[in-house]
Amino acid sequence: MCxxxxxxxxxxxxxxxxxKMARVKFGDAIRDVCIQWVEDxxxxxxxMAHVGTAxxxxxxxxxxxxxxxxxxxxxxxxxx
Amino acid sequence: xxxxxxxxxxxxxxxLVREIRRETAREWTLMEICGGQTHSILKYGLxxxxxxxxxxxxxxxxxxxxxxxxxxxxxxxxxxxxxxxLCSFGDMxxxxxxxxxxxxxxAKGGDIRIVxxxxxxxxxxxxxxxxxxxxxxxxxETTAPAVALAIHQASxxxxxxxxxxxxxxxxxxxxxxxxxxxxxxxxxxxxAGHVCTVMGYQQxxxxxxxxxIPIVVTGFEPVDILFGILGAIRMLEHNGYGVENAYxxxxxxxxxxxxxxxxxxxxxxxxxxxxxxxxIPDSGFLLAPGYERFDAEIRFQLxxxxxxxxxxxxxxxxxxxxxxxxxxxxxxIDCSPEHPLGAPMVSSEGVCSAYYRYTRVxxxxxx
Amino acid sequence: MAGSRNMNLACPIPxxxxxxxxxxxxxxxxxxxxxxERMFLPVLGNEWLEQGHDGARIPQISGELAMTTDSFVxxxxxxxxxxxxxxxxxxxxxxxxCCGAExxxxxxxxxxxxxxxxxxxxxxxxSIDNAARKAGVKVITGDTKVVERGxxxxxxxxxxxxxxxLPGMSISPENxxxxxxxxxxxxxxxxxxxxxxxxxxxxxxxPIQSDTASLSRMMLDVFHHHSNLHVLRDPTRGGVASALNxxxxxxxxxxxxxEDQLEVTESVRGAxxxxxxxxxxxxxxxxxxxxxxxxxxxxxxxxxxxxETGRLSRVIGHVTGEHRGLLHMETTIGSTRIIDMISGEQLxxxx
Numbered sequence: 001m002c003x004x005x006x007x008x009x010x011x012x013x014x015x016x017x018x019x020k021m022a023r024v025k026f027g028d029a030i031r032d033v034c035i036q037w038v039e040d041x042x043x044x045x046x047x048m049a050h051v052g053t054a055x056x057x058x059x060x061x062x063x064x065x066x067x068x069x070x071x072x073x074x075x076x077x078x079x080x
Numbered sequence: 081x082x083x084x085x086x087x088x089x090x091x092x093x094x095x096l097v098r099e100i101r102r103e104t105a106r107e108w109t110l111m112e113i114c115g116g117q118t119h120s121i122l123k124y125g126l127x128x129x130x131x132x133x134x135x136x137x138x139x140x141x142x143x144x145x146x147x148x149x150x151x152x153x154x155x156x157x158x159x160x161x162x163x164x165x166l167c168s169f170g171d172m173x174x175x176x177x178x179x180x181x182x183x184x185x186x187a188k189g190g191d192i193r194i195v196x197x198x199x200x201x202x203x204x205x206x207x208x209x210x211x212x213x214x215x216x217x218x219x220x221e222t223t224a225p226a227v228a229l230a231i232h233q234a235s236x237x238x239x240x241x242x243x244x245x246x247x248x249x250x251x252x253x254x255x256x257x258x259x260x261x262x263x264x265x266x267x268x269x270x271x272a273g274h275v276c277t278v279m280g281y282q283q284x285x286x287x288x289x290x291x292x293i294p295i296v297v298t299g300f301e302p303v304d305i306l307f308g309i310l311g312a313i314r315m316l317e318h319n320g321y322g323v324e325n326a327y328x329x330x331x332x333x334x335x336x337x338x339x340x341x342x343x344x345x346x347x348x349x350x351x352x353x354x355x356x357x358x359x360i361p362d363s364g365f366l367l368a369p370g371y372e373r374f375d376a377e378i379r380f381q382l383x384x385x386x387x388x389x390x391x392x393x394x395x396x397x398x399x400x401x402x403x404x405x406x407x408x409x410x411x412x413i414d415c416s417p418e419h420p421l422g423a424p425m426v427s428s429e430g431v432c433s434a435y436y437r438y439t440r441v442x443x444x445x446x447x
Numbered sequence: 448m449a450g451s452r453n454m455n456l457a458c459p460i461p462x463x464x465x466x467x468x469x470x471x472x473x474x475x476x477x478x479x480x481x482x483x484e485r486m487f488l489p490v491l492g493n494e495w496l497e498q499g500h501d502g503a504r505i506p507q508i509s510g511e512l513a514m515t516t517d518s519f520v521x522x523x524x525x526x527x528x529x530x531x532x533x534x535x536x537x538x539x540x541x542x543x544x545c546c547g548a549e550x551x552x553x554x555x556x557x558x559x560x561x562x563x564x565x566x567x568x569x570x571x572x573x574s575i576d577n578a579a580r581k582a583g584v585k586v587i588t589g590d591t592k593v594v595e596r597g598x599x600x601x602x603x604x605x606x607x608x609x610x611x612x613l614p615g616m617s618i619s620p621e622n623x624x625x626x627x628x629x630x631x632x633x634x635x636x637x638x639x640x641x642x643x644x645x646x647x648x649x650x651x652x653x654p655i656q657s658d659t660a661s662l663s664r665m666m667l668d669v670f671h672h673h674s675n676l677h678v679l680r681d682p683t684r685g686g687v688a689s690a691l692n693x694x695x696x697x698x699x700x701x702x703x704x705x706e707d708q709l710e711v712t713e714s715v716r717g718a719x720x721x722x723x724x725x726x727x728x729x730x731x732x733x734x735x736x737x738x739x740x741x742x743x744x745x746x747x748x749x750x751x752x753x754x755e756t757g758r759l760s761r762v763i764g765h766v767t768g769e770h771r772g773l774l775h776m777e778t779t780i781g782s783t784r785i786i787d788m789i790s791g792e793q794l795x796x797x798x
Binding site: 081084088089090093094115116122123124125126128129142143144169170171173174183194196197200219223302416417418436437 | 647648713716717720721722723778779780781782783784785787790791794795796797798
């Protein structure tokens with residue numbers, strides 16, 4: 001429920017239409033993850049993996065935007 | 081590691097803490113529902129960084145903790161059966177049942193195996209056709225789709241020695257039950273980000289409107305949690321409410337439709353007993369008609385053992401956020417990680433164990 | 448290297464004779480003799496073992512002696528980076544080092560399960576020899592027993608070691624002083640993760656290795672220059688967290704770790720994130736914690752870094768002025784948390 005880890009897709013095996021799998025990299029650790037429920041994935045994409053299944057594709061744009069606003073939070077702050 | 085390290089960044093934490101302090105004028109009590117969030121808050125000492133006006137209550141978001149004693153006892157019985165291979169996530173191995181826990185049953189010779197994924201259990205079933213292979217399914221809606229997938233595959237591969245001992249639960253009914261409770265001090269919720277990754281957060285709109293409380297979908301790293309808290313505080317200070325998504329990199333409003341579809345195919349809702357809380361209607365998953373043969377409770381003649389919670393254990397009050405572990409007279413004395421009286425002390429996500437492990441030194445901060 | 452003593456690397460007991468260990472191999476009779484003569488002596492053979500006595504007589508050693516013992520039951524017995532054989536030798540050598548002693552002699556007791564492959568035993572014996580040579584110790588006495596199938600787990604090994612304590616060395620947790628620094632010779636968590644990865648279905652971009660190694664050469668170099676080291680401990684089962692907790696409890700002092708100083712490889716990190724493990728509690732087999740006065744730290748680090756087993760040596764914490772016996776850590780976000788003693792081993796979690 002809690003422990004979902006972001007990983008990067010290395011390769012995809014869609015030979016079984018009911019059980020699409022991908023080799024996913026977490027740091028330098030690699031594990032097979034079922035990507036059955038996430039569409040339009042390609043090597044290089046990041047997914048959130050929980051108990052061997054991909055729950056979502058990481059929205060990289062959202063991440064960049066959020067992180068940039070959080071960094072800027074310190075700069076806009078006029079209370080010194 | 082990408083998408084983890086950035087959210088453990090010191091500078092961003094400082095920015096968020098400063099902003100939260102600036103925005104907070106009144107006293108607020110927030111509840112975070114997910115055990116993983118509790119774990120992170122305590123591991124990183126986040127509660128010590130927050131202004132005193134903000135209290136964080138830890139809700140029943142630990143599926144391990146809320147698994148009923150009956151299920152543990154049944155799992156222990158199955159594990160001790162020489163014809164059975166019981167498979168379980170590591171989290172469940174030390175949770176005390178009425179008489180025993182799975183680790184002890186394994187020590188006495190039970191074939192109990194720790195798995196990382198429900199899909200691994202299929203392989204074990206295929207390699208051991210002469211044994212019955214049972215998977216102890218514990219988790220929220222985050223884990224339920226993986227269990228559903230395993231059942232779906234078992235059906236497709238015509239496995240006749242595979243079944244599931246089902247203790248899967250659902251979060252929103254528990255949230256509603258908490259809101260209906262009379263001791264309602266909760267001003268806002270941090271919703272569990274990975275549950276919402278599957279289920280989306282549209283279902284929280286009604287809840288937010290009904291009780292006029294902010295609900296913020298929140299992630300698990302320190303930056304995520306502080307960001308979620310900031311969102312809730314901003315709404316509260318402006319007397320607002322509504323549902324916000326502070327975990328946009330993982331969560332979409334509709335969640336994961338394919339996973340939800342599979343859930344609807346394999347499971348139906350049922351009432352579920354939550355350890356220490358009681359029965360919450362429609363808060364559990366039951367195998368749908370057509371899949372009964374994969375339900376271990378139907379498949380096995382499980383003795384109805386008298387299941388009892390320890391009298392000293394106040395898990396219910398702690399899991400609903402009414403009491404803190406430090407207010408329990410057994411905490412640290414009769415009850416510790418080595419001798420747990422109840423699940424919240426055993427599970428790594430449990431409120432009591434997290435408190436025990438992390439809060440014996442006050443954090444030292446320079447501002 | 449062992450190769451020079453035994454050019455023929457194939458198992459010396461041909462499969463046509465026996466493929467596996469039999470009960471008779473532990474019986475003390477002809478079969479036991481055969482095992483010793485054809486498998487053990489050609490590899491491990493030295494003046495003590497070749498005498499074939501029940502025990503070994505050791506020439507006089509002047510000064511204080513250190514003795515240690517350890518049993519090895521690791522599963523799997525072959526893992527990335529090594530096997531149970533070298534683990535057994537390195538483990539005992541490192542324990543002697545942690546007494547401030549120069550490792551000299553080792554005893555080797557094997558408990559074999561009936562049915563264990565002789566090929567595997569051969570590989571393990573050669574690893575034992577390799578490890579002993581590398582560290583400059585001699586295996587001077589041994590014993591072999593065989594238990595019935597099902598009553599053991601392929602092979603268990605016990606090694607005991609004797610070493611000579613270097614003059615001036617007095618290692619004890621009670622030596623801890625406020626201001627002392629804590630040094631470790633490299634990354635944490637490698638061994639434990641190497642062991643459990645296959646079980647968890649995890650592989651790696653660049654193959655992961657157990658860090659099993661003898662720390663003898665590196666530490667003897669340190670000992671010869673500095674005898675004023677306060678505490679030495681190898682963080683094996685239970686990891687750095689358990690080892691330091693034991694020291695805190697024994698000394699009554701507090702130790703403060705700095706999370707941003709801990710070195711964790713990307714492979715170990717990835718595996719730990721996946722399993723929900725904390726690298727601080729994961730076993731290491733080629734690491735040592737050195738607690739010493741701050742003014743010696745720079746020189747000791749230089750010596751350690753000049754050795755292969757110490758290239759990534761660094762300061763990871765210090766002994767504080769508080770006397771609560773607590774281990775705590777400054778996190779990467781600047782807060783502080785207690786690092787508690789773990790109860791039992793870490794189990795993979797989903798929650």
